[in-house]
Amino acid sequence: MFRKIFYGISLLALxxxxxxxxxxxxxxxxxxxxIKLSGLxxxxxxxxxxxxxxxxxxxxxxxxxxxxxxLNAQDRIFQLELMVRVxxxxxxxxxxxxxxxxxxxxxxLGIQRFAKKYAAEHFRNNxxxxxxxxxxxxxxxxxxxxxxxxxxxxxxxxxxxxxxxLVDLVSISAYMSYTFTNAVRQDPLVxxxxxxxxxxYLKDLAIYWPEGDTQIKVSKKDAAEDLxxxxxxxEMDNLLDLIPPFFGSxxxxxxxxxxxxxxxxxxxxxxxGYAAPATWYEAxxxxxxxxxxxxxxxxxxxxxxxxxxxxxxxxxxxxxDDLDYYREQANPENPxxxxxxxxxxxxxxxxxxxxxxxKVDVPLRIRISRHGPIINDVLExxxxxxxxxxxxxxxxxxxxxxxxxxxxxxxxxxxxxADTQAAVSKLHAPGLNINYGDxxxxxxxxxxxxxxxxxxxxxxxxxxxxxxxxxxxxxxRDFSANPQAVNPWSGIVFNGNNQPGDVxxxxxxxxxxxxxxxHRMSQLLDPDKFDxxxxxxxxxxxxxxxxxxxxxxxxxxxxxxxxxxxSEVFRQAAEVFKNWEGVHEKNxxxxxxxxxxxxxxxxxxxxxxxxxxxxxxxxxxxxxxKSMPLLLNNPQSPWWDNLQTPDxxxxxxxxxxxxxxxxxxxxxxxxGPDVNTWNWGRIHTLEIQHLLGRKKPLNLIFNIGPFAVPxxxxxxxxxxxxxxxxxxxxxxxxxxxxxxxxxxxxxxxxISPTGQSGYFFDQHYQDQTxxxxxxxxRRQIINLDRIPGNK
Numbered sequence: 001m002f003r004k005i006f007y008g009i010s011l012l013a014l015x016x017x018x019x020x021x022x023x024x025x026x027x028x029x030x031x032x033x034x035i036k037l038s039g040l041x042x043x044x045x046x047x048x049x050x051x052x053x054x055x056x057x058x059x060x061x062x063x064x065x066x067x068x069x070x071l072n073a074q075d076r077i078f079q080l081e082l083m084v085r086v087x088x089x090x091x092x093x094x095x096x097x098x099x100x101x102x103x104x105x106x107x108x109l110g111i112q113r114f115a116k117k118y119a120a121e122h123f124r125n126n127x128x129x130x131x132x133x134x135x136x137x138x139x140x141x142x143x144x145x146x147x148x149x150x151x152x153x154x155x156x157x158x159x160x161x162x163x164x165x166l167v168d169l170v171s172i173s174a175y176m177s178y179t180f181t182n183a184v185r186q187d188p189l190v191x192x193x194x195x196x197x198x199x200x201y202l203k204d205l206a207i208y209w210p211e212g213d214t215q216i217k218v219s220k221k222d223a224a225e226d227l228x229x230x231x232x233x234x235e236m237d238n239l240l241d242l243i244p245p246f247f248g249s250x251x252x253x254x255x256x257x258x259x260x261x262x263x264x265x266x267x268x269x270x271x272x273g274y275a276a277p278a279t280w281y282e283a284x285x286x287x288x289x290x291x292x293x294x295x296x297x298x299x300x301x302x303x304x305x306x307x308x309x310x311x312x313x314x315x316x317x318x319x320x321d322d323l324d325y326y327r328e329q330a331n332p333e334n335p336x337x338x339x340x341x342x343x344x345x346x347x348x349x350x351x352x353x354x355x356x357x358x359k360v361d362v363p364l365r366i367r368i369s370r371h372g373p374i375i376n377d378v379l380e381x382x383x384x385x386x387x388x389x390x391x392x393x394x395x396x397x398x399x400x401x402x403x404x405x406x407x408x409x410x411x412x413x414x415x416x417x418a419d420t421q422a423a424v425s426k427l428h429a430p431g432l433n434i435n436y437g438d439x440x441x442x443x444x445x446x447x448x449x450x451x452x453x454x455x456x457x458x459x460x461x462x463x464x465x466x467x468x469x470x471x472x473x474x475x476x477r478d479f480s481a482n483p484q485a486v487n488p489w490s491g492i493v494f495n496g497n498n499q500p501g502d503v504x505x506x507x508x509x510x511x512x513x514x515x516x517x518x519h520r521m522s523q524l525l526d527p528d529k530f531d532x533x534x535x536x537x538x539x540x541x542x543x544x545x546x547x548x549x550x551x552x553x554x555x556x557x558x559x560x561x562x563x564x565x566x567s568e569v570f571r572q573a574a575e576v577f578k579n580w581e582g583v584h585e586k587n588x589x590x591x592x593x594x595x596x597x598x599x600x601x602x603x604x605x606x607x608x609x610x611x612x613x614x615x616x617x618x619x620x621x622x623x624x625x626k627s628m629p630l631l632l633n634n635p636q637s638p639w640w641d642n643l644q645t646p647d648x649x650x651x652x653x654x655x656x657x658x659x660x661x662x663x664x665x666x667x668x669x670x671x672g673p674d675v676n677t678w679n680w681g682r683i684h685t686l687e688i689q690h691l692l693g694r695k696k697p698l699n700l701i702f703n704i705g706p707f708a709v710p711x712x713x714x715x716x717x718x719x720x721x722x723x724x725x726x727x728x729x730x731x732x733x734x735x736x737x738x739x740x741x742x743x744x745x746x747x748x749x750x751i752s753p754t755g756q757s758g759y760f761f762d763q764h765y766q767d768q769t770x771x772x773x774x775x776x777x778r779r780q781i782i783n784l785d786r787i788p789g790n791k
Contacts, residue, residue: 024761027149029074037143039136040066049787051778052756052764055284061129062136064285065301069140070148072281072298076758077144077161078153079277080298082691084168087175088112092356094157100362103354104378108366111178113350114397115170122400123166130409137301138164151759153692164299172299173404177396177430204630204637248513248732249316250541250716251435252494252521253443255487260531261743264437267537268305268314271718272735276690276704276765277758279735280305282750284782292412293748293782295736302408305738307748308782311414311438312740317497318431320449320510322395326371326466327388338369338389339467345370347389371466372397391466395429399450402428407448417442417486424448425479431510433495439742445493447483447500450476451508460509481505494521496716514625516714520547524716534741538749541737542775543716548629549582549594555632556597559657563664572675573664584712586681591712593678596667598628599723601659605631608643619723625714670726681708684721686730688754688769704754704766707773709733737777746786749777 031048042059044067049055054071058064073080085091089107091099123131142163150161249270256263272279280295283303294303305314331337337344350366367374371391396402403426410423417438424434424446431449436442453475454460464471483500485493496517500508524540560578564571573593580590602624606615618624631637635652642650671678685706693702709730711719721728733753740748753772757764771778781787 024152027152027759028762029071029757029759035070037066037070037140039139039143046071047784047787049781051768052762053282053284053781055286055781055784055787057286057784059287061287061290062132064287065133066136066140066143068283068285068296068301069137069142070144071140071283072137072296073141073144074148075756076277076281076298077141077148078151079758080141080164080168080172081154081159083172083175083299084164087115087171089354092354092362094159094357096357097359100354100356101378104364105375106175107352107354107364108373108375108378109178109392109394110366110368110373110397111171111174112167114174115167118170118400119166122403123170126403126406130406133409134166134169134301134405138166138169141299152761156692169299169301172297174396176297176300177404178394200638204627204634204639248497248517248718248720249433250494250496250517250521250718251314251316251433252492252525252537253314253435253437253445254525254532254537255437255443255491256441256742258491258530258532259741259743260533261741263439263742264441264443265532265534265537265739265741265743266307266312266314266435266437267541267737267739268316268435269541269734269737270305270315271720271732273732274686274688274730274753276688276693276702276754276760278752278754280752282752282756282780284780286784290413291782293780294412295738295750300405300408302405303412304408305736306412307738307740307745307780309439309745311420311436312742312748313411313414313420313437314435314738316433316435316495318433318447318449318500318510319497319512320431320447320451320508321460322429322431322449322452324371324393324460325463326369326391326393326471327463328369328371328374328391329467330389336367340370341467341469347374369466390463395450395452399428402450417444420444421446421486433497433500435493435495437740437742439745442487443491443493444486445484445495447508449482450479451482453477477505483508490527492525492527494518494525496521511622513622514714516546516548516625517716517718520545520716523547534739534744534749537739537741538737538777540716541734541739544584544710544712546582546584546594546712546714548714549580549590551629552594552632553577555652556656556660559653559660563657563660566661569668569673569675570664573667576675576678584680584684584715584717585710586679586684586708588680589675589678591680592667592683593663595683595712595721595723595728597659597663599725600662600666601628601656602723604655604659604662605639609639616723666725679708680710684709684712684719684728684730686719686733688766690760702760704769709773738780739777746781746783748780748782750780751777 031052040063042063044056044058044063046067047055056064056067058067085094086102087106088111089103092103145161145163154161249268251268253264253266259265279297281298282293282295284293285291291308292303292306293308295305296303306312328338331339331344334344336347336349338347348368350368352364352366354362354364356362365377367377367389369389369391372393373391374389375392376389407423407427411420414420414423417436420436421444427448428450431447434446434448436444452473454473455470458464458471481503483503497513498515498518499510499512520543521540524543560574564574576589577593580588580594582590584591599619602615602619603612606618610618631639640650640652640655667678671682686709687706688704690702693699709719711717711733713720717734719730719733721730736750736752738748738750751772752768754769755764755767759765768778
């Protein structure tokens with residue numbers, strides 16, 4: 001009897017498993033056979049390579065983009081849906097009240113309002129061929145919505161499929177541009193320091209580019225409310241990690257005069273937050289008169305990175321300052337008016353309702369000044385502490401002449417250096433470094449953005465005065481005055497999000513990355529080497545040496561020596577740290593000690609002035625990395641004194657001693673007394689998360705990892721973590737590692753951290769992860785004859 005019951009249960013379990021397996025297979029992307037799409041003018045052939053990347057061959061461009069839209073949707077429709085919901089402030093419909101603050105903020109910011117106005121009034125200003133291509137892509141997306149299977153995420157979250165519109169696609173572009181902005185986090189913190197502590201404290205922070213640090217070479221022609229605001233944006237970043245934000249990048253181009261092949265080589269690895277699915281959707285498009293291998297974002301038809309046999313371009317974030325806060329002056333008689341000059345102006349009022357899953361709808365009242373939306377009303381802690389309205393002014397949402405679709409369409413269709421420069425010149429926001437190389441031997445770099453002209457007295461890194469009229473933007477520079485370098489005599493252009501050089505207008509203010517990566521590139525890209533190969537470039541992309549460790553370490557030599565007598569652990573730690581060369585490989589011990597020391601040093605210096613939450617905001621920004629050398633070289637800085645001990649004036653050596661002791665003791669508590677087990681890979685780990693994988697046990701199904709990984713901030717292989725008191729969870733890193741050698745353009749290489757597919761049950765969901773972790777690449781095929789047939 002028992003045996004019959006056992007067999008019965010086993011059979012039932014097998015049937016359930018088989019049924020589940022069969023159900024999951026119905027959700028797989030179609031990669032063979034025939035799909036009939038209405039709207040195609042001619043037959044389109046699609047060949048998938050071994051990594052699931054589509055190679056689309058069409059008789060005309062509109063059909064190519066139509067097919068791309070369909071294929072992009074079948075792999076990434078939930079990724080697209082998620083970005084639209086964030087941009088429009090509609091996450092709470094899907095995820096409940098945990099994301100209500102994010103929805104309030106993005107509705108107030110107004111990406112959807114901008115997109116609606118742009119789609120209705122300004123999209124038609126694009127050339128007809130661009131309008132047709134984008135509409136063809138949109139038609140392909142919606143063909144999949146209408147006829148394709150419902151993705152598993154839609155089913156599990158209980159959200160319906162829907163048709164997408166031009167407004168949605170414009171919103172995605174604007175949201176991805178928002179992830180480029182650092183001002184939202186840094187400006188409130190700097191304002192807090194300025195108001196509470198004064199200019200003596202501010203001058204020791206590297207708000208402006210430190211003198212002597214590596215620049216991109218050019219060719220010449222009290223208030224606690226601000227601290228709360230900075231901390232809130234940092235918390236919001238944690239929520240928004242479900243959509244990968246951009247953090248930084250590397251890119252360089254070497255002319256044929258310095259390569260073994262005699263042809264240009266371009267390398268580019270944009271650094272973006274890790275997530276499943278990965279950021280880029282790769283596709284190869286070919287028509288009788290045009291061809292491109294491109295890296296696309298879900299919902300954006302025109303490649304952001306691309307190459308063909310004739311040319312290639314790469315991008316990194318420029319990080320210029322195009323977002324400001326203005327503190328308005330409210331009318332005490334009417335809170336819906338603010339002063340400008342000598343008169344009161346009415347705020348624009350918009351009433352909206354936010355739907356919240358499982359809860360009652362939440363009303364939202366949005367107020368907008370001439371500078372932008374008032375954010376006090378939507379961020380509760382700011383509303384409690386800020387006595388005056390604070391408006392957010394972002395150039396992206398006030399500039400309707402900015403056509404990102406035209407810029408990237410024209411880039412992908414460039415037939416010359418002049419074509420590329422003309423396309424780049426049309427980009428107003430977000431600011432990008434665009435590197436370029438071609439088969440004719442040209443190399444170039446442009447700082448692509450509409451750069452602001454501000455009054456000379458304005459410090460754009462603090463909250464500005466919105467009432468007096470003296471802090472207003474005066475105008476914009478002509479593109480010809482932007483930093484750029486075209487065919488420089490050195491034969492090399494490179495950047496790592498560092499400060500562009502001065503072209504005659506002074507250094508452009510921005511939130512540039514510290515110089516370490518750019519400095520290391522300048523070391524490795526030896527100007528006396530004339531036989532560079534693609535393999536050399538791939539090796540540089542994997543470099544993990546921090547070039548400034550010795551500068552940092554020299555300030556600790558005395559305290560390290562004095563502390564060595566405390567115990568065997570301190571002696572071993574001292575020996576490791578003194579002999580470490582700055583390399584961040586998985587088995588290294590030095591990085592574990594360095595980053596724990598950096599954390600405790602930062603807490604010891606800053607927490608008494610800006611609290612622990614302000615210090616964490618600073619720790620996870622680039623400002624602290626640029627500022628720490630200044631502080632270490634200035635023992636007289638007021639930051640060294642601990643304000644919590646008013647009867648004592650601490651000095652630099654005391655703070656360094658405290659940081660070193662706390663770092664070593666905490667490592668011993670966390671990982672034991674054997675320093676030889678403090679491997680970097682034990683602490684520095686990567687788990688690539690899917691939205692649904694944030695809840696256990698779904699992490700076992702949807703997430704990829706965790707893995708021990710090399711790299712860190714400040715090194716070329718910038719696999720970057722967020723700071724905390726213990727383990728360092730990796731949050732961002734190279735989203736691809738592209739190398740294009742025009743001596744062999746058909747064998748260019750790249751890689752994805754995960755895979756091409758957004759569906760966890762698909763073989764291409766994480767099939768590239770082992771290669772990525774091993775530092776290897778795969779071919780980016782642009783010769784269809786090299787792909788085994790699967791038409």
